[in-house]
Amino acid sequence: MATEVHNLQELRRSASLATKVFIQRDYSDGTICQFQTKFPPELDSRIERQLFEETVKTLNGFYAEAEKIGGSSYLEGCLACATAYFIFLCTETHYEKVLKKISRYIQEQNEKVFAPRGLLLTDPVERGMRVIEIAIYEDRCSSGSSSSGSSSGSGSSSAGGGGAGAR
């Protein structure tokens, strides 16, 4: 784990952080957790609009599932109340399970879609569910080594993401 973090830090020195883009929350449906699907102009040259929107819509879907109010959530709530909430010492809430799914999804997206394009998604839960932080990396090296930089980037960023996910 320490070695992987070390590699990620080395990568971060070679691929400098150019800027960060923040996708804000969309409150038009109330207080449920949704993010705006508006495409930020800084990503225009980096990633296809459709891929980005698909990622954000999937995340929104996950959060809607976590906060869904229906039979199963009522059952969980009543059961928890009946056991004086001691049941949460043994099991996870439905919300926590979905959050784990979300962090796996983000890690997978980082590996497959974002890191090859020099971008890195941060799980919103690490930012208090306020924003989706997308870090845009620029390679300091010349274009000849940029491909190697980005490929090692995808390898190390996934390791870094794995380290963060396991925390």
Next chain:
Amino acid sequence: MPPGGGGPMKDCEYSQISTHSSSPMESPHKKKKIAARRKWEVFPGRNKFFCNGRIMMARQTGVFYLTLILILVTSGLFFAFDCPYLAVNITPAIPVVGGILFFFVMGTLLRTSFSDPGVLPRATPDEAADLERQIDIANGTSSGGYRPPPRTKEVTINGQTVKLKYCFTCKIFRPPRASHCSLCDNCVERFDHHCPWVGNCVGKRNYRFFYMFILSLSFLTVFIFAFVITHVILRSQQTGFLNALKDSPASVLEAVVCFFSVWSIVGLSGFHTYLISSNQTTNEDIKGSWSNKRGKENYNPYSYGNIFTNCCVALCGPISPSLIDRRGYIQPDTPQPAAPSNGITMYGATQSQSDMRKPNCLQASPEHACGMGTPLKSRKWWGAGNVLQWTSAAIAPNPEPQSLSFPRYLEASGLFLCLKKLPASEEFKFHTHLLVNVCVAESPTWGFCVTQRNWLGDRLGEPCC
């Protein structure tokens, strides 16, 4: 203005604390040591943590202990003195039911008091800078008046226009229904109120526990009151009223405590039942945010329409996990602001003023033009909502400050400056509560220079732009 040299810098001492929101007063060489610390130890709000971050409460917990003592003593006396008689003479179910109620009350009380009410973590420096940039673009960079307009964003929720306010402390736009608790110095989601009786804020994550607590406590109070009265009546039928009181003096105490608390607790339960059924928070109800008096078109956009759904959602809806990750370890490679440059010393009095917020130093970015043509020695950005303070020692050659009356408050656009002459010294203490971002650079005359229009500069120093 002559370019800053080494000499004038020595005349001025600055108390600038460059902090990161999760690790205040950190210098770079201590990073390895801090890596082993947990996040609750550097939590910026005014909270107390116990059990290595598992328990979270407000700072003032005196009233909570009072609540605990009242409940424990009254219930204890009930079980010790009244229950034996009642169990024998009426039914043993009485202590059993009483016991269940008591455990439920204690469980929900502790759960309300010890859990995270739904605190929103403060913005990272990058987020705050990004928001500032967007706000500046939206407002236009130089505003006409001295005080910039309050920052709000409007959203439409279910057809109702809701204003989201910008929180200067946490540097975020508060989500709808969130509010900043001044006692705990945190933004809390779905903020209901700060309850000193439970020693914590009541917000999204612990509202149901709070409601269960007051509901069960009303039942318990009524239960104890009723059976204490029954006990005394039964005894007085056998031995006479005064003898009955002599035989069980504890009953008197219990009756008195219960009598005085039942009105407020039952009233509170009723009030919160109403709030739950209409899906409002205490905050909203007190402000009358959704009342018809504000206008015919005003309605609550969060209500689900019927009482049953509102109740179910409030009490049995999903519980979101805590966003502040109290027990996580501080990561060494989290985003850090720019480290302070040399020449900055700590000012002793700052550390003793615990009420002052520790300033954050945003990253200096050259493209944010300070509007100063003259190159200056260093430039730092100070974010809005921070308090900047420093002293200027011995600017003795400049006689003008003495001619001013102190304290002197000046408002420039976004800058609220308080100048004080420290007693028995030639030093001047500066204290600024920033309403907008300012770029503070050192200047030879006064040791600072700010971008905003500043009529202090006209009298006492050279304006920088």
